[in-house]
Amino acid sequence: MFGFFKKKPSLKEELSKNPHQPHKWIKLAEESEKEAPQALINALLYSNGELIDTVAKKIKNLALFRKVEPLIPEVEKSLGKDYASFLQGLVEEYKRNYQKARNLYDVARNSQNKTLSFLSNYYIAMLYLKEGLLDLAYKTIKEIEAEAPETYKLELSVKKRELEEQLGISGSKILKSFKEGLKKTRDALGLSDFAGRQVDESLFEELEERLILADVGVSTTLKLIEELRKEAKKKKIKTSDELLEIMKEKLKAILKNCKGELNLTEKPSVILVLGVNGVGKTTTIGKLAKQLKDSGLSVVLAAADTFRAAAIEQLEVWAERAGARIVKGQEGTDPAAVVFDAIQSIKAKGEDVLIVDTAGRLHNKQNLMKEIHKIKKVIAREFPGQPAEILLVLDANTGQNAISQAKTFKEITDVTGIALTKLDGTAKGGIVIAICNELKIPIKFVGIGEKIEDLRKFDPNEFVESLFEMGEGEE
Ligand SMILES: Nc1nc2c(ncn2[C@@H]2O[C@H](COP(=O)(O)OP(=O)(O)OP(=O)(O)O)[C@@H](O)[C@H]2O)c(=O)[nH]1
Structure with a gap:
């Protein structure tokens, strides 16, 4: 059975009378599963190729590869071989014919159209990543970084930094090993x-x-x-x-099942950080700000924990260490007002990431809930779809108590990820497994020390291998 789809005859009728409205074709594709393949191709044709990025994303999100494939000749006829090759590349990638897909993207990367050329290179880089060809992915990302449209800049710089770490070219600092932590x-x-x-x-x-x-x-x-x-x-x-x-x-x-990446696909991306006092929230924000700064992003911290002056001062110290800008108010200011100010200044300066520190007074759950919702509302009003991340900081030392804290925060709001701190200082690291099994929230970071570089992306394999590794020179 195919299920039902909502049909909007008025939009279809309008388009049949006046098809030169590319964005409306996209809208039709969003509204009707049945119309989507042809509507997306029409959006591409009537925009004269301009909407290629949107169309490619929609084909992927709606998994329309096979339905779009027979329509590719239409694209070739109107827009030429470059566009057709790119779309066929998407289809071949979906069919896991990676070599073929790469050859097709290769044709499209020579296009005169800058967006198409960038996208082809970008998809090639992502293919290299998929195939584990990290050095080639790195090289391609470096080549296209400068010409990337704003919406891709954040993602590319984060990927580049991750690859630098994986390829061991991230500088001379010797990082504490996970095993040590x-x-x-x-x-x-x-x-x-x-x-x-x-x-x-x-x-x-x-x-x-x-x-x-x-x-x-x-x-x-x-x-x-x-x-x-x-x-x-x-x-x-x-x-x-x-x-x-x-x-x-x-x-x-x-x-x-608990591995998760930080979602930073929009510019600006907002990360709201929650957690009770003392869990390592400020430290984690500082470490994260430094990592993002190092990957070339501009980072702003909003000191929305206005409950204590000391919290604001501590965040200031970390902002300085990380090289991030900080927006703060007086002790006792409305936290949402601080966030609002931060947003206005980001808009003016065009910065990339906003990290919001919040107060975590769990003993007053109603007030906390109100405060978080108010902050979220301010963010979403100014930047629709944000905050992209609601990161909950938990202290591994508190063991099972961390689970009950997480449950309470989950009742208050959607939590998109966990940062688990102080794994280095505890014998209770098994809490990672309990968190994963009981809460089903991705663990995005783990803290394994007090220094600015001691925040790691959570890697399940590395974690388990570290638990099982025997002796070997650690004594
Ligand atoms: N060993 C270790 N210590 C950490 C880690 N993360 C944070 N800490 C320490 O934990 C203590 C509390 O960290 P803060 O960042 O001040 O915690 P907070 O949640 O912001 O606390 P408030 O400011 O009181 O709300 C500090 O002494 C940090 O150095 C970690 O991963 N490992």
Whole structure:
């Protein structure tokens, strides 16, 4: 069955009388699934290729590749080979014919039209990323960075910085390793104690105890141990080493669902940061501001925690360290007014990212809720669709308490991601697994130290590998 779609005969009728209205063709595509393929092609034709970016995004978002494919000859006839090759490239990429897609984008990248040429290069870079050809992706991004339209600048500079880190060209600073940051948790779990043992009931019981002590959480632990028991029986597993391998894969599978990227696709992008006092909110904002600054973005901090003068001062110190501009008010000013001022100045200066620090007084949930909603309203009114991120900061030291804080904040507003701080100072790093399993909110960052560079993107594989790594020169 195809389901129903809302038909707007008036728009269709209007377009059949006067088709020279490209944006209305886009609107028709949004309204009607059935009309969408032809409507998008018409939008492209009647805009004389101008709407290629919008059309490509819509084809992807609505997954119209196969329906658009038979219409590509129309595009070739009216707009030429470059546009047709680009669209066919989208289709081939969808079919996972990556080499073919790249050749087609390659044809389009030579177009005289700047937008089409940029987009083709951009899609080539993304293809390289998909295929793990990081150095080629990096090279392509560097080549097109300068000519990128405003809407792509943010994304490209963040990608470039990530690639620099992955390729080891991010400067000479030796970063604290993730493994170092997780030492206390790894020691508490002591998985190396289980090596070379027989699989028997006492092994399961000890593993269960260690996981609970590391704050993996009772329900998550019980479920995991039960699955391990079943699998050990089914696969007739005799040695603990094999069992630990299975456990590792299971943990990776749980955590894979909680990997999340910061969404910074719009300019400006607003990140609203929530969290109770003392969890490391200000520090995290400072570290994040520095990372974004280092990737070439202009960053503004709004000191909307106006409850305490000390909070404003502390944010000022971090703004200075990160090289970010700060907008603040007096102690006791309406936080939404500070945010409003920040927005006005960003509009005037054309800056890229706004990070809003908020007060987190959970004992007064009603007031907190009102305050957050008011701030969100001010942001959305000035920048529709923002804040792009509502980041909740949790302190790993507080173990299970972090889960109940997250639940409360989730009741107050949508949380798009978690930054989990102080993983380095705790033996309760298992809380990452509990957060993922119980809250289903992406963990976007983890803090593994007090220094400005000690904030990492959360990588599930790296996290699990660090928990399981044995000894090797760490003592
Ligand atoms: N070891 C370690 N310490 C951290 C980390 N993140 C923050 N801290 C420390 O935690 C303490 C509290 O951090 P703040 O950033 O002041 O916390 P806050 O949530 O802004 O607190 P208020 O300003 O009181 O609301 C500071 O001493 C930080 O240095 C981390 O990842 N690891």
